[in-house]
Amino acid sequence: MRLPHDLVEAPLFLFQEPSQLIQALGDRASAELVAEIERLTELGLPPLVSQEALATMIGVNTGLIWSFINRPNKHYRTFEIRKGRGVRNITAPRVAIKVVQKWLSIHIGRSYQAPSHVYGFVSGRSHVDAALNHVGASWAFSADIRAFFETTPQNAVVEALRYIGYNEVSANLVAKLCCFRGFLAQGAPTSPVLSNICFRTLDEAVVKLAQKFQCRVTRYADDIVFSGSGEFNPELRNELEQLMENTPWNLAPEKMSIQPIKGRIKIHGLLISQENVRLTRGYRNQLRAYAHVLVKKGASADGYSKLMGHIEYARFVNRKTNSPTGYSSDVDQALLQQKEKTRKRMAKENNSIFNRLRQLLGV
Numbered sequence: 001m002r003l004p005h006d007l008v009e010a011p012l013f014l015f016q017e018p019s020q021l022i023q024a025l026g027d028r029a030s031a032e033l034v035a036e037i038e039r040l041t042e043l044g045l046p047p048l049v050s051q052e053a054l055a056t057m058i059g060v061n062t063g064l065i066w067s068f069i070n071r072p073n074k075h076y077r078t079f080e081i082r083k084g085r086g087v088r089n090i091t092a093p094r095v096a097i098k099v100v101q102k103w104l105s106i107h108i109g110r111s112y113q114a115p116s117h118v119y120g121f122v123s124g125r126s127h128v129d130a131a132l133n134h135v136g137a138s139w140a141f142s143a144d145i146r147a148f149f150e151t152t153p154q155n156a157v158v159e160a161l162r163y164i165g166y167n168e169v170s171a172n173l174v175a176k177l178c179c180f181r182g183f184l185a186q187g188a189p190t191s192p193v194l195s196n197i198c199f200r201t202l203d204e205a206v207v208k209l210a211q212k213f214q215c216r217v218t219r220y221a222d223d224i225v226f227s228g229s230g231e232f233n234p235e236l237r238n239e240l241e242q243l244m245e246n247t248p249w250n251l252a253p254e255k256m257s258i259q260p261i262k263g264r265i266k267i268h269g270l271l272i273s274q275e276n277v278r279l280t281r282g283y284r285n286q287l288r289a290y291a292h293v294l295v296k297k298g299a300s301a302d303g304y305s306k307l308m309g310h311i312e313y314a315r316f317v318n319r320k321t322n323s324p325t326g327y328s329s330d331v332d333q334a335l336l337q338q339k340e341k342t343r344k345r346m347a348k349e350n351n352s353i354f355n356r357l358r359q360l361l362g363v
Contacts, residue, residue, distance in 0.1 A: 007103065008103070008106055011040075011041055011044055011045060011046050011047070011107050012041065012046070012047065012057055013046070013057040013058050013059075013103060014057055014058065014059055015057060018037050018038050018041045018047070021037060021047070021053065021056060021057060022034050022037060024056050025052065025053060025056055028050075028052050029053075033049045033050065033053070036049045036167065036170070037049055037053070039165075040165065040166070040170070043111065043164075043165045044107060044110055044111055045107055045108070045111055045164070045165055045166065046103065046104060046107050047170075048166075048170050048173050048174050048177075049169070049170055050169075050173070051065040051066060051069070051173065054100070054173070058099075058100065058103075060096075064096065068096075068097050068100070068176075068177055069173075069176045069177065072180055072181070074094075075093060075094050075096065075097040076091050076092065076093055076094065076097075076180055076185065076187075077091075077092055077094060078090065078091050078092075079092070088186070089186065090186050090187045091180050091185045091186050091187055091188075092185075092186075092187030092188075093185065093187060093188050093189075097177065098188075098189065100177060101177065101178060101188050101189045101190045102189040102190075104174065104177070104178065104189075104190050105189040105190045105192070105193050108161075108164065108190065108193050108194065108197075109121075109123070109193040111164045111165065112164055112193065112196065112197050114196055115200075115203050115204070115207065117133075117203070117206070117207060117210075117217050117218050117219060118196060118203060118218075118219050118220075119218055119219070119220045120192070120196070120219065120220040120221035120222075120223075121192035121193055121195070121196055121221065122196070126316075126320070127220050127268040127269075127270075128268075128270065128277065128316070128317055128320040128321065129320070130218040130219075130220045130225070130267070130268060131267045131268050131270045131272060131277045132277050132320070132321070133216055133218050133227075134216060134218070134225065134227040134265070134267055134272050135272060135273065135274070135275065135276060135277060136229075136274050136275075137216070137227035137228060137229065137265060137272060138228070138229050138230065138260075139227060139228060139229075139230075139231070139232040139258065139259060139260065139265070140225055140226065140227040140257075140258075140259045140260075140265045140267060140272070141225070141226045141227070141232060141236060141237060141256075141257070141258050141259075142223065142224070142225045142226075142255070142256065142257045142259070142267065143223075143224045143225075143237075143240060143251050143252075143255070143256050144222055144223055144224075144251065144252045144255035144256070145222040145223075145224070145249050145250070145251060145252070146222075146249070146250050146251065146252040146255075148195055148221065148222035148249065149183070149184040149185065149186050149191045149195055150183050150184065150186055151183065151248050151249055151250070152183060152184045152191075152194070152195050152198050152199075152248060152249070153182060153183055153248050154175050154176075154179040154182045154183065156198045156248060157174075157175040157178060157179055157184065157194055157198060158171045158172055158175045159171075159198075160194060160197035160198045160200075161174050161175060161194075161197075163197065163200075164197065177190075178190040178191070178194060192221070195221075199219075199249075202243060202244075202247065202249075203219065205243050206219065206224060206240075206243070209226075209236070209239055209240060209243065210226060212239075213226070213228070213233055213235075213236050214228065215227060215228030215236070216228065220268060223268065224240070225267055225268075226240075227265070227267075227272075232258055237256070237258075266280070269283075270317070276321055276322070276323055277317075277320075277321045277323060278317075278321060278323035278324065279314065279317055279323060279324070279325070279326065283326070284324060284325065284326030285326060286310070286326075287310060287311065287314050287325055287326040287327060288326045288327045290307045290310050290311060291311065291326075291327040291331050291332075291335060292327075292331075293307060294307055294308065294311065294335055294338065295331060295334050295335065295338070298338050298341075298342070299338075299342045299345075308339065311335060314326065315332070
């Protein structure tokens with residue numbers, strides 16, 4: 001979802017200055033609320049000092065905000081998506097509350113500086129960057145946090161919001177807008193950044209653990225990876241499990257792995273060597289087939305967007321690592337030219353539709 005640029009940049013959404021919001025609130029803005037609005041705005045945080053303040057900022061009736069908080073089932077839908085051999089339940093916010101969450105996620109994200117070993121949900125960082133940290137390793141130990149969002153409780157969210165600057169009242173209001181049935185919602189735009197802030201104490205402990213065992217560590221969302229030289233010390237796994245005790249989160253034992261497996265180390269779907277990171281041979285073979293179909297059939301190919309998504313991903317990894325994509329540079333150039341032709345054709349069709357609508361409307 002893309003919000004207009006001026007709204008994205010505005011902690012006050014429809015307003016440019018705190019004084020405008022305060023004036024719009026009128027008698028509902030006590031001296032205490034005025035001071036809190038000004039303090040949060042100074043911090044770059046949306047000043048959700050009350051339900052009335054939020055409703056005024058986004059230009060809706062307070063009844064809708066009340067409904068967000070007290071009747072959340074009306075504002076979420078639950079569905080399943082396939083993940084590997086199983087399924088994942090997604091609780092996705094509907095449009096109205098999602099707009100609020102998206103706006104909040106942008107400004108909350110700007111207020112928190114993630115530590116250097118955290119790569120998931122951090123602007124300018126990717127899983128490829130995380131994998132590059134492990135180049136040259138002789139072993140890697142991976143651990144997965146089970147249902148990371150769905151096990152991050154609302155009280156931890158409140159505490160995280162207090163940490164970045166909200167008072168108790170505002171933190172509780174924001175947490176209620178971002179949680180579903182007491183936990184972060186899997187599909188909410190705010191869940192990624194809030195989960196990172198909630199996990200910050202354990203992030204510090206994980207870094208200390210890596211220092212103790214003289215190895216490297218990265219975390220990408222729910223995936224924690226340690227790597228090092230020499231032999232793997234099994235005590236690392238034991239101490240990581242101990243760190244997670246008495247926390248809301250649990251590691252998934254079935255997803256733990258100690259590599260190399262069959263002589264290779266694979267992290268975030270990428271192969272790690274002594275020199276670089278690269279796509280797996282099997283995936284490169286798939287990319288070669290996808291590229292062949294796209295060159296031959298162009299935009300008329302079945303699943304064109306999905307196939308192009310794979311090609312764009314390969315280009316992204318190539319830019320980061322200079323590793324092979326599985327197809328030649330000539331083929332890549334042909335795909336780029338084809339993509340540009342498709343873009344121009346679609347733009348022309350959209351303009352034609354727009355002009356036709358203008359004629360029908362007499363404008």
